[in-house]
Amino acid sequence: LAKTTQPISMDSYEGQEVNITCSHNNIATNDYITWYQQFPSQGPRFIIQGYKTKVTNEVASLFIPADRKSSTLSLPRVSLSDTAVYYCLVGPHTGRRALTFGSGTRLQVQP
Amino acid sequence: DGGITQSPKYLFRKEGQNVTLSCEQNLNHDAMYWYRQDPGQGLRLIYYSQIVNDFQKGDIAEGYSVSREKKESFPLTVTSAQKNPTAFYLCASSNGAVQETQYFGPGTRLLVL
Numbered sequence: 460l461a462k463t464t465q466p467i468s469m470d471s472y473e474g475q476e477v478n479i480t481c482s483h484n485n486i487a488t489n490d491y492i493t494w495y496q497q498f499p500s501q502g503p504r505f506i507i508q509g510y511k512t513k514v515t516n517e518v519a520s521l522f523i524p525a526d527r528k529s530s531t532l533s534l535p536r537v538s539l540s541d542t543a544v545y546y547c548l549v550g551p552h553t554g555r556r557a558l559t560f561g562s563g564t565r566l567q568v569q570p
Numbered sequence: 571d572g573g574i575t576q577s578p579k580y581l582f583r584k585e586g587q588n589v590t591l592s593c594e595q596n597l598n599h600d601a602m603y604w605y606r607q608d609p610g611q612g613l614r615l616i617y618y619s620q621i622v623n624d625f626q627k628g629d630i631a632e633g634y635s636v637s638r639e640k641k642e643s644f645p646l647t648v649t650s651a652q653k654n655p656t657a658f659y660l661c662a663s664s665n666g667a668v669q670e671t672q673y674f675g676p677g678t679r680l681l682v683l
Contacts, residue, residue: 467660493671495672496630500677501674501677502660502662502675502676502677505672505673508671513636546613559615560605560612560613560614561612562611562612562670
């Protein structure tokens with residue numbers, strides 16, 4: 460399984476764009492990159508998933524360079540409600556297999 | 571509404587007691603998972619099941635047991651052999667035939683008396 464490395468914590472202010480980078484140097488050819496969000500005392504929630512280049516949905520954007528050894532989750536104009544832990548996961552997108560959650564990045568948004 | 575339910579929300583265990591955490595899903599997912607989360611930490615995999623009547627140990631299976639007799643149910647038993655059971659327990663499911671998006675339940679917080 461590809462190992463991921465993320466910053467332990469980040470701080471931001473309301474209205475700013477936040478970029479959280481995840482390093483995954485040994486990503487395999489059939490691995491996808493997935494990001495989850497977790498609020499305190501709740502289960503993680505899927506945010507976005509991608510394989511290469513750029514993916515955008517109503518919540519976030521995911522940027523993946525050509526070598527795929529890293530990825531960046533971009534949250535536009537964050538609000539206080541975006542304060543949460545964000546997890547980067549790497550794994551194949553087919554097959555029933557458990558994923559490995561690291562410690563994630565704790566994002567604190569200030570007013 | 572489709573989703574995953576876990577019960578109870580809080581559970582208290584006495585010394586030497588086995589307790590069972592419930593997890594039910596109506597998403598028609600084949601795969602189900604149990605994770606443990608300690609304060610300020612990430613999720614660690616306890617057990618997972620890819621199909622009915624089959625399950626595999628995760629990274630921290632010692633002191634836990636599971637069963638998967640029905641597709642929609644994956645109960646976790648915390649046995650007396652688990653010496654430090656106080657944690658937040660999360661159940662998840664996924665449709666393994668497509669992308670590995672996991673859907674999580676609301677969690678059960680287990681406390682030792």
